Amino acid sequence: MNQEELEDWALDLHEPRFRGRQIYKWIYAKNTNSFYEMSDIPRELRIKLDDIAQISIPRVLKQKVSADGTRKFLMELEDKKRIETVLIPQSKDKNTRYTICISSQVGCPIQCEFCATGQTGFQRNLQAFEIVGQVLGSSRELMRRLKSGDYGLITNIVYMGMGEPMLNYDEVLKSIYILNNPKGVNIGQRRMTISTAGEVSGIEKLAQENLQVNLAVSLHAADDKLRSSLMPINNKYSLPQLVAAVESYIKKTNRKVTFEYLLLGEINMRPVDAENLIRLLKSQLVTVNLIPYNKINEAAFSAPGNAKVRMFYDKLVHGGLNVTVRQEHGSDIDAACGQLAAQKSSRF
Ligand code: SF4
Structure with missing residues (x-):
């Protein structure tokens, strides 16, 4: 509530x-x-x-801590369904704050080829209380583990865990308002990021909301054929439709958008992929965030080596794009991008 x-x-x-x-x-x-x-x-x-009444906060069933301090929680909901939530330290400092990566659905209907969540299938949408509960439950657990009395250890939220937030739009939005309320959890909207696989209708709705949250769009390929083979959602909304929606989003909100680009060795890092990407995004005020792929057992892709990442990065920068490379956290505990799969508990 x-x-x-x-x-x-x-x-x-x-x-x-x-x-x-x-x-x-x-x-x-x-x-x-x-x-x-x-x-x-x-x-x-x-x-x-x-x-x-009852104050219902998902229960932390298990927890794994990565060598870099990232924590992955396996959480159980009232109906016994399980989700994963990840806490990422923002620095190596002892008093560091955390970014939380939260789930918006149990499983995911989008079924991207490279993603462990997509391969578990879709079970249901989370309700706002279950989304907010991930922050409250993780915060409690973190305070307990760190023996801290600080309620403000979590300062940033990314809706990048299990599920496609735009397919659970109303509950995600309600959770944003609750988490943002200064009288409660008090996390600034500019410290929240909604990540979508390219659900154009959601991007169009979000543009009308007058929110200050950040938008990230998973691109992963810059031509329709390749993108459709990696992300079935591309059959619903083609690249030109997606890019046009992002363009009007930027016009309407005046906010920057990040395009996430997963680097899949041998698949989407060829010179032609870089050229397509430059052509597609050059005229836009966006950042391209390169994410070196994390191996999951279920998918046949390979992780790219550092030299290949560097080459691809250089080519994009040379082509005039604003590019960053995401430093992965928690890949040793399967907590990095695309690795969440709570339903397969053997992975935990
Ligand atoms: S990458 Fe995101 S949208 Fe795609 S299957 Fe995984 S959770 Fe769903």
């Missing part, structure tokens, strides 16, 4: 509206998962609340 819903709920219980605000603060700002801990609420009301 967002703050307004909690206030309405308080009224339904014949309590003053401010009780809803108090509950909101306890859950979202103080990360409490028990009504009994809400010490400024009368005891009888706390007992009543505990009788009729």
Whole structure:
């Protein structure tokens, strides 16, 4: 529930509206998962609340910690379905803050060839409380592990975990508003990124929202034939449609967009791929983020060597594109891009 819903709920219980605000603060700002801990609420009301409601936060079943400090959580939802959430430290500093990579669906219907999540199939959309709950649950677990009393360890959110956020648009949006509320979790919109495989209808809707969140689009190939073979969504929205949607998004929002480009050795790193990419994006105010592929057992692709990554990068920069190379985190614990697959628990 967002703050307004909690206030309405308080009224339904014949309590003053401010009780809803108090509950909101306890859950979202103080990360409490028990009504009994809400010490400024009368005891009888706390007992009543505990009788009729529950604060539902996904349970951390297992956790893996990478050599670089990245943590991957296997989380269980109320219906026993499982999702993965990843916490990435922003530096090597002892007091570092974290970026959380959260899931928006259980499994994913998009079925990209290179992705472990896509290969587990699609089960259902997450509700907003389950999306927000990943942040609250991970934050609690992190504080416990680090023996920290700091509620603000997580400062950035990327909707890049399991699932396609644009196919669960309303719940994702509701979660953004809740996570952004300064009276609660208080994570700035500019510190949030929605990543889409290219669901054009979602990009068009997002352009109308007047939000400050960042948009990342997974491109992975710059010609329709290759992209369709890697990402079936390209059969629904072709590259010209996708690029046109991003162009109008930028015009409308005046915000930069990042195109993610997974580097699949032997597949999409040929000189012709670089040329296609330059031709496709040169006139746009975008960044291309190159992501060296992480091997998963289910896919037949190979990881590119550093020299090939460098060559591809140089060619794009030479062609006038703004390019970055993503430093991968957590690949030793299968927590890097494309490696999340909670349903196959043997992978965890
Ligand atoms: S890469 Fe993203 S959109 Fe594609 S199958 Fe994996 S989770 Fe779904």
